[in-house]
Amino acid sequence: MVYTIASPDEYLAITGAGVRTVKITKSAWVWPFQRCQRFSIQPRDYNLNLQTMTREKLQFLLPVVFTVGPYVNQKGVIDGHATRDASGDEHAPDPDDRGDALLKYAMLLAEGEATKGVSPGQHIENIVKGIIEGETRVLVSSLTIEEIFTAREEFKKRIFRNIQSELGQFGLKIYNANVKELRDAPQSSYFESLSRKAHEGAINQARIDVAEAQRRGNVGEAQRQGEQNREIAKINAETAVQKTERDSERAQAEATLATRKTVFNRDVNIAQIEATRATESRDEELRKEVEVKRAFTELERLRASDVVKATIARESKQQAADAKAYEEQAQAKASFFSEQQAADAAAYKLHKEAEAKFYATTKEAEAHLVQQQKEAAGISAMAGAYSDLSLAFGGPAGLIQYLMIEKGVYTQLAHANADAIRGLNPKMTIWNTGAQAGSEGGKPGEGSSMGGVDQIRNMYQMLPPLMSTINEQTGITLPEWQFGKLAGDISEREVSGKPIQGMGSNGTSAQK
Structure with a gap:
């Protein structure tokens, strides 16, 4: 008899005595006549x-x-x-x-x-x-x-x-x-084909997405640029207005400062004058006291003889001093009033000039803004009208032809072409070297039997008038040993009206 225990990942299968079929367990006593089998x-x-x-x-x-x-x-x-x-x-x-x-x-x-x-x-x-x-x-x-x-x-x-x-x-x-x-x-290769198809589809879609993103980026950039330009124009206009306001305020401040300086200078001058007058008054008072004391002394000394004379002199000096003090006080008041009037006039003039400058600057800015707005509206209306005309005339080409007719472009081109050729004197020379241009006095059809000789004769007949025409129209003279003499004979015969040697009766030479 053995006590058997299975490991954690195993079970025991017991058969034999006392077990009807198979006993599955983790641990058990194994009796005699029993068999135990471990399985994982x-x-x-x-x-x-x-x-x-x-x-x-x-x-x-x-x-x-x-x-x-x-x-x-x-x-x-x-x-x-x-x-x-x-x-x-x-x-x-x-x-x-x-x-x-x-x-x-x-x-x-x-x-x-x-x-x-x-x-x-x-x-x-x-x-x-x-x-x-x-x-x-x-x-x-x-x-x-x-x-x-x-x-x-x-x-x-x-x-x-x-x-x-x-x-x-x-x-x-x-x-x-x-x-x-x-x-x-x-x-x-079914799945390989599907994978390739999906891969190509993803690549194409990615390219489409990139193109769409670029398009949105370009459009967005243009929109942002336009908004930026509009904002900059708006800021510039506001800056101009603010600058005008600052200039006006600065002019007002300068006028106020000048007025305050004038008032301060006036107060200083008045204070100086008052101090001077006070000093002079005090000096006069001291002098008066001295004179009084001296007069009293002299009066005591000369009381008996000079009382009336001293009294008259004292009263006379007192009146003269009062008159002088009054005159100086009147002059000081007049000077102060004139200076105050001049300062007020200068301040008023500065204030009016600042107001006029501010008003003129404001009106100029408003007029410039209205002019730009009207120009933009006119350009927009003209563009709309041209767009309608383009649709009415079947496209831009029809609109361009209509505008050229309306502006007289074709007439101007005709006048320009006429002016370009005006004064020219073209010369035309016509000669006949055909089969009917036989020998002098010959009949039509007689030269046809000559065969190759006619062709040589026609080519030879063509050279003299050709050289003569080149000489007349271009001024080029060929060497005499080649065609000079022949060309001279042709010219003499043309002048005399005689037929040219070697040309048939049907040969003609016409000039215009």
Whole structure:
């Protein structure tokens, strides 16, 4: 008898005496005539690269990875709580489950051990891969490639449900299912073409977006530039008005300062004059006191003889001093009044000049602004009128022709062309060297029998009038040994009215 304990990732399968079928447990006493087998419950990953065919007979590679292991039921681990499978679906605990999943898995292992040449793990792997391949191919054959590609999550859930229903009878459970990126089968380029199409579409869309962004940027830049120009013009106008106001205020301040300076100078002058007059008055008073004292002394000395004379002299001096003081006071008042009048006149003149300058500057700015507004309105109205005329005349070309007719451009061009050729005296020379221009006195048709001789004669007849015409119109004289003498004979015959030697009766020479 042995007490056996399984590791955390193992279970014990006990058969033999006292056990009806198989006992699944984590620890137990192993009695004689009983057999104990350990088995792991670790899940395994099964990687498959399935080549499947869709409903429209399109083959592709479907890489999948399934994590499959024994189903540890509520009795073994979960203890009555709800479970969630690999597809995300939640399952409530099964109250009738008494460990049947582990029992089925243990029996599957025993079946693998009984198979010769195959290990238990290989036996389970063959079963799992066969179920996965079969159910996946059946499911893919009922779908189109577009349904598989666009509904990946739903496709994964359907594969999980179909395979899990088959694996459940062996006590196995899918713990995780992962469908990798679909790939092209050999001799197929479906997904590559789709990828290239998406790539090119993204590149074209990016180029379109860049062009649209550039267009918006250019338009926005032009709009911002226009707004900037308008704001600058507005700021310049406001600055001019403010500058005019500041100039006016400065002129007023300067006038006020000049007035205050004048008043201050006037007060200083008055104070100086008052101080001078006070000093002089005090001097006179002191002199008066001295004179009084001296008079009293003299009066005491000469009281008897000079009382009347001293009194008269004193009264006379007193009157003279009073008259002088009054005269000086009157002069000071007159000077102060004249200075005040001059200062007031200067301040008033400065104030009026500042007001006139401010008014003139304001009116000039307003007139300039109104002129610019009217010019802009006139240009806008003219542009609208020209646009209407262009539509009426069938386009810009028709409008240009109408304006040239209205402005008399064609008439001016005709006058210019006439003035260009006015005063010219063109000379034209016409001669005939045809077949009818035979020898002198010949009849028409007689020279035609000469054949090649006529052609030579015609060419020779053409040279003299040609050289003569070149000489008359250009002034160029050819050497005498070539055509000079011949040209002179031709000219003499033309003057005398005789026919030119070598030309037929039909040869003509006309000049205009």
